[in-house]
Amino acid sequence: MRKLSAFTIVAVALGLAFLYLPIVILVIYSFNASRLVTVWGGWSLHWYRALMSDRAMIDAASASLRIAALSASAATVLGTCAAVALTRFGSFRGRLLFSGMVYAPLVMPEVITGLSLLLLFVALGVDRGFWTITVAHTTLTMCFVTVIVQSRLVSFDRSLEEAAMDLGCPPLKTFLTVTLPLIWPAVAAGWMLAFSLSLDDLVIASFTTGPGATTLPIRIYSEVRLGVKPEINAVCTIMIAVVALVTILASLATKRGARA
Amino acid sequence: MSARRIGKRPWGARAVLLIPYLWLAVLFLVPFLIVLKISLSQTVIAQPPYTPLLDWSAGWAGLEAFVAALSADNYAMLGSDALYLVSYLKSLEVAAVSTVILLVGGYPMAYGMARAPRALQPLLVMLVILPFWTSFLIRVYAWINILQRDGLLNDILLRLHIVDQPVAWLASDTAIYIGIVYSYLPFMVLPLYAVLEKMDEQLLEAAADLGCPRWKTFWQVTLPLSLPGVAAGALLCFIPITGEFVIPDLLGGSETLMIGQTLWTEFFSNKDWPVASAIAVALLGLLLGPILFYERLQQRALAHDPEKWAPVFGQDHAQTKEEGRQ
Numbered sequence: 001m002r003k004l005s006a007f008t009i010v011a012v013a014l015g016l017a018f019l020y021l022p023i024v025i026l027v028i029y030s031f032n033a034s035r036l037v038t039v040w041g042g043w044s045l046h047w048y049r050a051l052m053s054d055r056a057m058i059d060a061a062s063a064s065l066r067i068a069a070l071s072a073s074a075a076t077v078l079g080t081c082a083a084v085a086l087t088r089f090g091s092f093r094g095r096l097l098f099s100g101m102v103y104a105p106l107v108m109p110e111v112i113t114g115l116s117l118l119l120l121f122v123a124l125g126v127d128r129g130f131w132t133i134t135v136a137h138t139t140l141t142m143c144f145v146t147v148i149v150q151s152r153l154v155s156f157d158r159s160l161e162e163a164a165m166d167l168g169c170p171p172l173k174t175f176l177t178v179t180l181p182l183i184w185p186a187v188a189a190g191w192m193l194a195f196s197l198s199l200d201d202l203v204i205a206s207f208t209t210g211p212g213a214t215t216l217p218i219r220i221y222s223e224v225r226l227g228v229k230p231e232i233n234a235v236c237t238i239m240i241a242v243v244a245l246v247t248i249l250a251s252l253a254t255k256r257g258a259r260a
Numbered sequence: 261m262s263a264r265r266i267g268k269r270p271w272g273a274r275a276v277l278l279i280p281y282l283w284l285a286v287l288f289l290v291p292f293l294i295v296l297k298i299s300l301s302q303t304v305i306a307q308p309p310y311t312p313l314l315d316w317s318a319g320w321a322g323l324e325a326f327v328a329a330l331s332a333d334n335y336a337m338l339g340s341d342a343l344y345l346v347s348y349l350k351s352l353e354v355a356a357v358s359t360v361i362l363l364v365g366g367y368p369m370a371y372g373m374a375r376a377p378r379a380l381q382p383l384l385v386m387l388v389i390l391p392f393w394t395s396f397l398i399r400v401y402a403w404i405n406i407l408q409r410d411g412l413l414n415d416i417l418l419r420l421h422i423v424d425q426p427v428a429w430l431a432s433d434t435a436i437y438i439g440i441v442y443s444y445l446p447f448m449v450l451p452l453y454a455v456l457e458k459m460d461e462q463l464l465e466a467a468a469d470l471g472c473p474r475w476k477t478f479w480q481v482t483l484p485l486s487l488p489g490v491a492a493g494a495l496l497c498f499i500p501i502t503g504e505f506v507i508p509d510l511l512g513g514s515e516t517l518m519i520g521q522t523l524w525t526e527f528f529s530n531k532d533w534p535v536a537s538a539i540a541v542a543l544l545g546l547l548l549g550p551i552l553f554y555e556r557l558q559q560r561a562l563a564h565d566p567e568k569w570a571p572v573f574g575q576d577h578a579q580t581k582e583e584g585r586q
Contacts, residue, residue, distance in 0.1 A: 009372070012372040015445070019391050025402065025406060082280035085281075089273070098281055102284065104288070107499040109503020111503050112295075116288075120286075120294055139288060171270070202506055203505055220401070228405055236395070240395075244390065247390060247393055
């Protein structure tokens with residue numbers, strides 16, 4: 001039986017407080033009626049109402065959500081394929097290069113990835129904007145999907161797949177009816193991570209965007225550079241609420257799926 | 261097993277491999293070659309703003325002319341202009357110092373999580389992962405609220421009479437370190453937790469039974485066994501921090517720039533694409549060793565303990581374990 005030492009409690013509590021306090025403070029300030037940060041003017045939804053009439057912010061949010069949904073879906077398909085290839089195909093020619101290309105973007109500084117993708121789009125003569133950001137985000141986030149799905153594929157019981165194949169089930173059907181239901185929570189988690197990474201990205205989007213396409217982080221960044229604004233606190237609070245809600249719902253859904 | 265050729269597989273299986281392979285080759289590998297090429301070019305006021313351009317229609321002669329026009333001038337400039345050297349060194353310093361702070365601060369937290377009651381651990385992991393899922397930009401911005409001149413921190417310090425005058429927290433190295441440690445803490449804690457959690461507690465009991473003091477047990481048993489987690493966490497922090505842009509730009513001062521900011525300025529303000537590319541190539545060269553080391557660790561961890569492999573990226577691994585047992 002483990003006993004809780006004071007050290008354990010203090011270390012974890014301090015760490016969690018450090019992680020959550022700034023976010024809690026930001027959320028509280030977003031309801032502050034006063035424009036000044038230190039002056040508490042009472043609770044108010046003023047900044048949320050101001051947001052409703054901020055056309056540029058709403059357009060940016062809508063562009064970000066569409067890019068995130070599209071790139072996360074493409075990344076999930078590509079990343080799952082890559083994970084299957086890496087775990088089920090044994091060794092093949094170019095495997096080292098392939099796995100290198102999958103893991104490198106996870107730690108690659110974003111300024112390098114962003115710059116190189118932009119120069120590619122320029123070299124190809126593509127018009128930059130909505131689609132170039134989507135393609136850039138797909139490339140980055142598919143690697144995160146691969147890692148998550150791969151860890152699931154490696155750890156589950158392969159005899160189920162083998163049994164299906166031995167009984168004459170074709171590989172594609174085996175994948176759809178046996179493998180996919182088993183790795184489903186990881187695929188869903190991969191999609192959500194890809195979605196939130198895309199929604200979050202400032203650097204790669206700044207490089208690969210063109211005239212007319214502004215994402216939410218680009219918009220927030222240009223406002224934040226000019227100083228703290230209560231409206232930005234409100235935008236951030238909405239984003240935090242959405243992400244927290246989706247994460248909790250997904251966690252409940254996968255738990256239920258696992259029990260069934 | 262001998263290396264099997266892709267050509268022998270059915271077309272469906274080939275597509276599963278070739279589509280992501282080609283995608284990454286075209287959108288990750290080829291762009292680096294382009295960056296390398298442009299880093300050897302010269303700036304011109306044109307669209308695109310660099311020369312030489314490869315003239316495909318001129319065939320072999322065009323290629324020869326193109327190669328002859330390439331030059332290493334941009335790299336010579338990086339080496340001779342102190343601005344660039346200073347920002348590389350600054351980036352390395354910030355990355356190294358932050359990684360040490362993260363390690364010292366994150367280790368006790370990871371240790372505490374690993375020693376917490378089993379039933380509580382999935383919740384704790386979830387709580388550490390959750391901030392990683394919320395926007396990076398928002399988390400950095402949250403600190404501006406706190407650190408600015410009339411912000412919360414100065415307000416509290418003034419009320420407690422710890423300081424008489426508001427302290428300029430923003431636009432300083434302190435603010436950069438706070439922002440980095442805050443943003444990267446989950447990347448350090450989760451790999452450390454993953455190794456500490458699976459450590460055999462009987463080893464610690466054995467050490468205690470044999471009269472080993474606790475600090476010595478930590479130095480001689482716990483710490484050495486957790487080194488893979490230390491390495492993974494340190495690399496996962498050090499590599500991206502070196503190229504960090506958002507945190508130093510929003511929280512740091514203007515007198516010392518990190519290399520990510522220098523690249524950004526060259527590109528967006530000075531419109532000097534060749535120099536920006538040369539900075540990127542040099543940065544990549546600097547990080548190539550750590551990146552290759554990180555990839556080797558990943559491969560080994562995957563072969564060794566796949567269940568614990570990807571907790572950093574949001575996999576609810578307690579649940580994976582549960583299902584593994586079924």
